[in-house]
Amino acid sequence: MIPEGGDPGHWLFIITSSVLALGVAASLVRLVQGPTLADRVVALDLIGFLLLGVLAAFSIVTQRPSVLFVVVVAALILFLGTAAFAIYLDRRWKQ
Amino acid sequence: MSPIDFVTAGLMFLGAFFGMIAGVGIVRMPDLYMRMQSATKAGTLGILCIVLAAATHFQTADVVIKASLTLLFLGGTAPIASHLIARAAYDSGVELWSKTRDDRGSTGRPAVHEAVDEGAEAEGSGDSGTKA
Numbered sequence: 001m002i003p004e005g006g007d008p009g010h011w012l013f014i015i016t017s018s019v020l021a022l023g024v025a026a027s028l029v030r031l032v033q034g035p036t037l038a039d040r041v042v043a044l045d046l047i048g049f050l051l052l053g054v055l056a057a058f059s060i061v062t063q064r065p066s067v068l069f070v071v072v073v074a075a076l077i078l079f080l081g082t083a084a085f086a087i088y089l090d091r092r093w094k095q
Numbered sequence: 096m097s098p099i100d101f102v103t104a105g106l107m108f109l110g111a112f113f114g115m116i117a118g119v120g121i122v123r124m125p126d127l128y129m130r131m132q133s134a135t136k137a138g139t140l141g142i143l144c145i146v147l148a149a150a151t152h153f154q155t156a157d158v159v160i161k162a163s164l165t166l167l168f169l170g171g172t173a174p175i176a177s178h179l180i181a182r183a184a185y186d187s188g189v190e191l192w193s194k195t196r197d198d199r200g201s202t203g204r205p206a207v208h209e210a211v212d213e214g215a216e217a218e219g220s221g222d223s224g225t226k227a
Contacts, residue, residue: 060103060149082180
């Protein structure tokens with residue numbers, strides 16, 4: 001089903017990434033109109049998650065298992081970013 | 096076109112579907128806390144399905160190790176990040192949904208803000224309430 005050479009125009013990648021892109025578009029709506037800063041942080045977090053999904057699907061379809069290293073490291077950095085935003089929210093409240 | 100390819104494709108579609116559900120939830124939910132549980136749970140489940148699809152597709156030791164590292168990190172850090180943001184938002188006064196039923200006080204515990212304001216005294220009265 002998935003060609004040996006790896007082809008990013010394969011229908012499996014097209015379908016998966018466009019369904020994930022619907023989720024990204026929805027969370028962009030929340031990122032723009034979110035009433036509070038915390039809403040925007042949650043929306044950015046979800047966008048990061050969905051882009052990790054696109055990366056993992058890309059690594060499957062193009063037969064490049066080393067792209068999964070990027071997924072691991074990006075997951076860790078995503079957590080650091082969200083934690084830093086949470087600490088910033090906390091400090092802003094205490095001042 | 097082996098049977099394992101169908102498992103891979105099914106897991107990828109399932110993960111993409113959960114990602115889309117998370118996006119729908121983050122727009123449609125009425126309240127920051129509900130949006131947060133939608134984004135964290137459905138988003139994590141979507142990624143985990145796609146990473147699992149990678150593990151079933153490649154079936155080599157290094158990919159399975161990378162996939163389980165991703166599972167471990169995401170499953171461990173997503174609830175922590177969500178909890179940190181929810182605590183900071185609640186402390187800084189982000190409103191609950193207007194239809195959320197507030198049953199603090201009916202359990203014998205003081206409300207959270209009272210406990211912060213009154214300190215040890217509120218904690219003491221809460222303890223005696225639960226013992227009685």
